[in-house]
Amino acid sequence: MVQNFLEENNEKPKCGRNLCNCFNGNCSDGCDDEYDSYKASSPVDACDILKSLVPSVCVSERNLLADTARIVEKNKISKRKDGFCREILTDSLAALGYNASICKSKWSKTPSFPAGEYEYVDVVIESERFFIDIDFRAEFEIARSTKAYKLVLQILPNIFVGKADRLEKIIDIVSESAKQSLNKKGMPFPPWRKADYVKSKWLSPHTRHNLNNDADKKEEGLVEKTSSCDEIEFILVEKCSAVGEINGGDDDEKKSATPTALPWEPPEIKPKISHKGSKIVAGLASIIQDKP
Incomplete structure (x- = not known):
């Protein structure tokens, strides 16, 4: 997928230039479709908005975040996102009384971005669904980022706990900031960095595995x-x-529903016959002697 994207950008430059600079220009070929849901006027504004979105907004989120952080710290799984870590987190939250599950989301290919799948943990509290990602910041890291984008990444939490509405707003802001950073570095904006693609990781149809x-x-x-x-x-x-x-059989045996086992007795041992004072004749002589 990455190779095809690079080949397409090398063969067909957008907007008649070597690199697409539509974010600052007046191009109308639709290359800004991926972040039309939200636009920040400057990186400073993006940081200010993120600072207001990152903190938990309710008691349930704060308690769940605190419990998740303790589990992650205890098991030392802060920088891991494999299936084993998700199982540890889910089992530990369930032991605390949470309705926690491992979720696997899948989405199909669209003209804007490729197909994919993703796994995360969710918790349902009083019919409200909370998303948990223990390495949330890593999903937005890019190569050769600007100082402004590094500030945006520093605001993002390593452990995210929250509902879908807050998650969508954060993704919109960070995806746009990533596009600005890549444009300033003279790099194209890949489809897997688009806000819609990033949202698909958590908001696509999923299977809940409890x-x-x-x-x-x-x-x-x-x-x-x-x-x-x-x-x-x-x-x-x-x-x-x-x-x-x-x-x-006996009447008692007929009345009994279950057969009774007889007690074990040792085998009978026959006493040896002693022949004191008499001559013992054996073999052929004994046969001849018995004949009249």
């Missing part, structure tokens, strides 16, 4: 299997008792 519910289902399956085995054992006992009634 590890605790899966464990409960497995336990229920084991209980069902155990109960079925007990039923089979009961049927076998009933059949054994029925066969005993057909073959006959």
Whole structure:
């Protein structure tokens, strides 16, 4: 995807120049479509707006952020975003009583950006959905960034906890700041840096995978299997008792539903016969001697 993007920009320069500079020009070929949802007049304004958006806006977010930060610090997973870390975070939040799950989002290819998928953690509190990303700032890092964009990145939290509306506003501001930074460095703006693409990571249709519910289902399956085995054992006992009634037996054995095991007794040992005072004849001589 990156190679195709670079080849297209080398073959077909936009706006009749070597690099697209439509952000500061009057070009009307639609190359500014990716950030028409929000525009900041200067990097200073972007930083001021971000400072007002980054803090948590409600008690639920603050408590969830504090618990998430403690879990991340305890397990030392602040710079990791693999499946194992997401499982640790989800299990730890569930142990604290949160309805936490691992979510996998997918989105299709569009004319503006390619297809992709992403995994993150979410928590549902009183029918409100909160997004959790333990390495949020890394999603917006770019190469050869300007000083103004570095200031924007410093404002972004490493751990993001919040709802969709606040997340969308942050993405709009940071994506536009990234475009300005790349333009000033003489670099093209790739499609995977567009605001719509970045939003797709968290706001696309997703599958919610609750590890605790899966464990409960497995336990229920084991209980069902155990109960079925007990039923089979009961049927076998009933059949054994029925066969005993057909073959006959004592009245006590017929009334009993389960066969009783006899106590174990050692085998009988026959005493040796001693032949004191008599001559023992063995072999062929004994046969001849017994004949009349």
